[in-house]
Amino acid sequence: MTVHILNSLQQIGAREWDGLLPATAQPFQQHAFLSCLEDSGSAAPGSGWQCSHRLWRGERGDVQAVLPAWVKSHSRGEYVFDWAWADACQRAGIAYYPKLLSGVPFTPVVGERLLGQQSALVALLEQGVAQLVEQGLSSWHINFTLPEEGTLLAGQQGWLQRLGCQFHWYNHGYRDFQDFLDSFTSRKRKQLRKEREQLAGQGLEFDWRRGAELSEAEWDFVYACYANTYWVRGQQPYLTRLFFSLLAERMPQLIRVVLARQHGRPVAMAFSLQGTGCLYGRYWGCLTDFNFLHFETCLYQGIDWAIAQGLARFDAGAQGEHKLIRGFEPQLTESWHYLCHPGLRAAVADFLQQERPAVQAYAEQARQALPYRQG
Incomplete structure (x- = not known):
């Protein structure tokens, strides 16, 4: 069995795709939302988003796992900012683009990224990583994952975790x-x-x-x-x-x-x-x-x-410290990154090790600025 690559969502039915989503999944991974992005030309080759969804089928041909993905020629519309990594690669003569992004275009919302059975997802990730260089891709980035997906990715060799911070309102x-x-x-x-x-x-x-x-x-x-x-x-x-x-x-x-x-x-x-x-x-x-x-x-x-x-919750979008004094609480987010070049991977790993405690400290400091009465 091998990883299948879908160059269009028209190659898979909505029922088959949505069947991998949990009942409580947020709307942005639904076939309808993603197909609107594709069919409208918003996330399309002309705008630097080449549909390249990774799919794993069982021996009987049934879809067991999917990772929504796009081949990117830039880093716009992602909200996990890797411009400095791309600049460093350019100075070092390393090609950073094209790269592979798993997430939802223009949508910095935490939600399901690894869709399907865990054993199939592990196989898909392992084989997908092994094929990156052959496919001319420098890296694979999975943005705004759920904590349980982070646990799975942490167990895979070479994946690096990055933390971010958003502000959400809780009822x-x-x-x-x-x-x-x-x-x-x-x-x-x-x-x-x-x-x-x-x-x-x-x-x-x-x-x-x-x-x-x-x-x-x-x-x-x-x-x-x-x-x-x-x-x-x-x-x-x-x-x-x-x-x-x-x-x-x-x-x-x-x-x-x-x-x-x-x-x-x-x-x-x-x-x-x-x-x-x-x-x-x-x-x-x-x-x-x-x-x-x-x-x-x-x-x-x-x-x-x-x-x-x-x-229970209102997610009003990424960033915005002005939300703090209006009752929106800091919420840590995760993204995961696999970089093929060993030197780049080592440099980014060192950067993330230094960045992580700074993001955690920022979130804790932001919590102190909330307007709520104590006790």
């Missing part, structure tokens, strides 16, 4: 937003309430929609807001307009969009997906800016929604 049984605010210290509570009141005083209202409840004109507005966050920085958006239409067609039941309006006119939006027990905030944008609009649209509205829906 500690809050009855409503005011109950959440009551858990803050007095000063921080007043600050957050003042932000919300100042925005409300400008005539802004918020309207939550599910995927099937948005018209094509409203999807045009959602995309214009999303794209504007890139255009104002002189960058091209990662996602195409077609991606949003395909997603609304293929998984509308998971889409949650909040529209901000001033006197009936839409001015901003935040786009999320709702999984089992968690709201995943993904994209936001505005066409007219107001003080505190980002915090309200992307954070407070999501907290409100999570409490009302009884969700």
